[in-house]
Amino acid sequence: MFTSSYEANRKKLSDLLRCDDCFDIIERNIVISGKKAVIFYINGLIKDDIMEKLMEFFYNHTEPRYLSSAEEFCRHCVPYVEISVVDQPDEVVKNVLSGIPCLIAEGFTAAISFDMRTYPQRSTSEPEDDKVLRGSKDGFVETVIFNSALIRRRIRSANFVTKAMTVGSESKSDVIICYMDNKVDHTLLHDITDRIKNLDIANLSMNQQSLIEALYQKKWLNPFPKIKYTERPDVAAAVCLKGNIVILVDNSPSALLIPTSIFDVLEEADDYYFPPITGTYIRITRYLITIASVLLTPLWLLCLQNPELVPPVFQFVLQIEPTSLPIYWQLIIMELCIDGLRLAALHTPSSLTSAIGIIGAIAFSQFAVNAGWFTTASTLYVAFVTIANYSQPNYELGFSLKYARFILLTATYIGNITGFIIGIIILFFLLASNKTISGKSYLYPLIPFKPKELKKKLTRTRMKQN
Structure with a gap:
């Protein structure tokens, strides 16, 4: 709590804020109607024009009778909207460190805070990784x-x-x-x-x-x-x-x-910025591509391990170049290499990102095939699942799908058809056993089955009017 001694209050706040040690924490001593006062604030986190007007008002103030308490001074003399009276020193310290200037004066047993803070920020432009073809183009910032x-x-x-x-x-x-x-x-x-x-x-x-x-x-x-x-x-x-x-x-x-739920994660704003039939097409396409990104390479590996079970119409998937590296390891190594390229591109200066991408694509495709490391087919399928991951903007789900592919590929490589089935069961168990933050089913409305709600998740219906 503050005391009736101005000097004690000022020194206490100055010590708590460590004004003598921090160059950006300003302790501005002023005089209001013949009484001592001090304003604490962070340099760079306040609106200078508003602070200048307040300081001008304080210096021109000539009514000492209103300086009997912080409440009276706020009620009669402060020409600003966002103010509050704070009687706890710790709360004042938190306000100041948050960018809110605080004032104490002789006769006050509390401080006055002025919320005139402003934070350095970028513009509210459209997010780079969550763009839409239609709709608003603003996005969240760091404030x-x-x-x-x-x-x-x-x-x-x-x-x-x-x-x-x-x-x-x-x-x-x-x-x-x-x-x-x-x-x-x-x-x-x-x-x-x-x-x-x-x-x-x-x-x-x-x-x-x-x-x-x-x-x-x-x-x-x-x-x-x-x-x-x-x-x-x-x-x-x-x-x-x-x-x-x-x-x-x-x-x-x-x-x-x-x-x-998993259906919420797969939704996008574009689903609702287009008419229902187009939104439904976009949504179903995204679902199918997401499923294909998980199953394509494991199914291809399964076909190569069981060529006698492949129908004649799909015999083309068995045509691969001879290579000493097993297909399973080709797929795993290429997944890791692509993640390495992605990390390299993330930390590469923007002026070189395109060049790095082109060099990486050439080095890990045509050159790798010519050197006999990988087959053309394995490169094609890994390229497809990599691009398919970008059909939805959720990074966490993208990595989850990658782990799912690893599980299916490993299970298929070890156990053939039985291993593939066990891998599917493991993935379904992971989805079914996962719970939302609220404790409800992650697969709702599929589990528990709610046909009307499931239809809403799979298709884009017309907005109902109240």
Whole structure:
């Protein structure tokens, strides 16, 4: 608590903020109507023009009777909208370190905070990895206030709630839970809210991923994603309007969508920006390509191991060049090489990315075939599954599909037809045993079977009017 001594209050805050050690934490001493005052703020995180106007007002203020308390001063003398009175020094420190200037003066037993913070940010342009052919072209940024405003702009309803919390004893990261109060599952909402409030961690070093792993520590052995991420505010708004929950974390340009099933992960905004028949075609095509990306190379390996079972119309798949490296190892090595190229492209300067991609494609295709490392067919099939992975933008699901291919390829290589069947059973078990954050089936509405809901997931139906 603050005391009635101005000097004691000023020194306490100065010591807590370590103003003498930090060049960017400013302790600005001023005089208001003959009384000493001080403003603490972070240089670079405030709106200079607003601060200049406030300082001008403070210097011209000539009513000392209103300086009897922080509440009186706010009520009669502060020409700014976003202000609050804070009577706890720790709360003042948190505000200042968040970019909110705080003022104390002689006669005050509390501080006044002015929310005039501004954060360096990039423009709200369309996300690079979540583009649409139609629809809005804005995207989330690293500032949580702007992200919540982008959703609020699309939902002009009093039922839309944004609940703010702070996580991390050191980082004190801002976390916002967004939901429609008249549609959300309140049991799930209270569970998530309580979990976040009771988190005992120092910081969210990896933003959203740190938050989710801290909330659900024992549910990550299954590779299939339990959370859907989006960088699109229109998608986040649509999810809220369906009754789901959106979590925003400061310094992260994406939102967490809860709960999430496998069908939710496979959905895209383009499904809804086109007429129902086109949206249905796009969605079904994505489902088929996703399934093909998992089954194509294991089925081809199975055909090569059992040529007598291949129908005559598909005999062409058996025509491969002679090579000393088994097909199984060719497929595995090429998968690893492609991941290596992807990592190399990610860390390559943008001016060289295209050149690296072209060189990599040539080196690991024609040259590798000519050298006798790989066959043309194996290169073709791996190229297809690699491109097919980009039919959906979810990175986590892409890696999950890759692990599924590894399981099927290994099971088929070891156990032939029996191994392929066992691999399919293992994958189905992983999908069926995976649970959403809410504890519901990951395959809903397939398991439990709800035909009407499943139809909505597989096809794009016309929007119903209220």
